[in-house]
Amino acid sequence: MSKKLTTVDLARTSVRELNQALHHLSARTKQKHWQILEPRGRHAIACGLNVPVLVEIAGHAGYYCAGMNQLATVIIHGNTGVGVAENMMSGRVHVKGNASQSAGATGHGGLLVIDGDASARCGISMKGIDIVVKGSVGHMSAFMAQTGNLVVCGEAGEALGDSIYEARIFVRGKVKDLGSDCVEKEMRDEHRMFLTKLLEVAGLKLKPDEFRRYGSARQLYNFHLDHAGKY
């Protein structure tokens, strides 16, 4: 173990105190490695970080874990509740277990890796974040996704990419069905190259040709009476 490891036991310290301590770190801090014990599903652990530190959570976290993250790396050695890494700006969040619904919601940047499954609405309204799910995602994933990439190594639930804008979706397994205005698209070399790189960064040795690409048909951008039933 690193000498500079700072350990915080949430059975003794409140989440508010922990987050306050993390917020007070300067970019030149020597406390670069944090270990959080006894998370027991508590909400809002390691939210709003804005310095390049490593935070490891030893167990299951609750809602909005690592929300609004900038620059930091947060590793959760367990499952996470609703909205892990929601509105992430940059940095990396890695869930070793499963994530509940709305993982990576509205994220602007950075990388979210989920080793297990993510449930409903993974990547809802994503705005530039990259999300790599090694397992499967639930229904309504990438709903209204604007930019960024959602990579699913397993399967996708109902209504994938409903009302999607310019985000890209790559799915390796079965897709139950596509949402309104989401279509399968050709996998071109630029996509293969990009996906190869992203999978590598996420620690995966999968071939891009195992995936299929989905994106917007761009039919619902502006209201048109012929499409009224699809909105």
Place this chain on the structure above:
Amino acid sequence: MCGIVGLFIKRKSLEPRLGELFAAMLDCMASRGPDSAGFAIYGATVPPGQLKLTLQHPDENYSWGELAKTFERQFKAKPPFTVNSTHAVFVLSAKEEALRHFLRQEHPVVRIMSVGRSMEIMKEVGSPASVLDRFKVRQMGGSHAIGHTRMATESAVTTAGSHPFSTGQDLCLAHNGSLSNHNRLRENLKREGMEFQTDNDSEVAAGYLAWRMKKGHSLSQALEHALKDLDGFYTFAIGTRDGFAVLRDRVACKPAVMAETRDYVAMASEFRSLSSLPGIAKAKLWEPEPAAVYSWSVQTE
């Protein structure tokens, strides 16, 4: 918001600790529902032909002994009973309809919380911690329990509006969510002869399931129909004499997480509530899929 918890003991030796384990789970959900709390606990089962009647009176000093005497006059046998705060549990050898009729005529202020051979429903206004203390839940044993912490959105904060709601003998429902078609559905069910005590949407869901089962449907069939007929958001926890069931609506906005070990099956609105259970670190954990009926039961008798 609201919180739901359920705990079903698989290992018999753990049954005396049901109340203690369950109370910690319910207390943890106080942040989701601080207005009122309640639970249905499945303890000792009375023999066939007898019924456990859980009654409530708003006055904590109400003389249940006097009520027992009127029972004795009517049903020709002195019913044993235990008082627990504002509630009392009577054991009687009588038909449910006769008991309901008698209470409606003779004791209109006394409210029937539950009828069955095993289940007791107790609920009150106040924080979950105060409700757990009031009914001494930590000292209770049993095979399983369903609990609810309420943050009222659809109707008044009252004892009658608290959960769980009884849906028939040894059956109950706890609901997290809100139904949008409950007024029309209530009117339809009233025409079918169902009775309602409140303006509460969840009571309509309970009445709906009770009506389906009265018509001969199984619990699973009733829940399958509920997916079509109930409009709104819901995660339901349903207690039965020998187990419990969980159902989430198709959109599944309302959370639920399940845990299973060799010793128990547990569900809660949030993982936090499960974190106090023994062996949770090694439990199988998952979220119930939308629009899928999950149920557990043990063979009794």
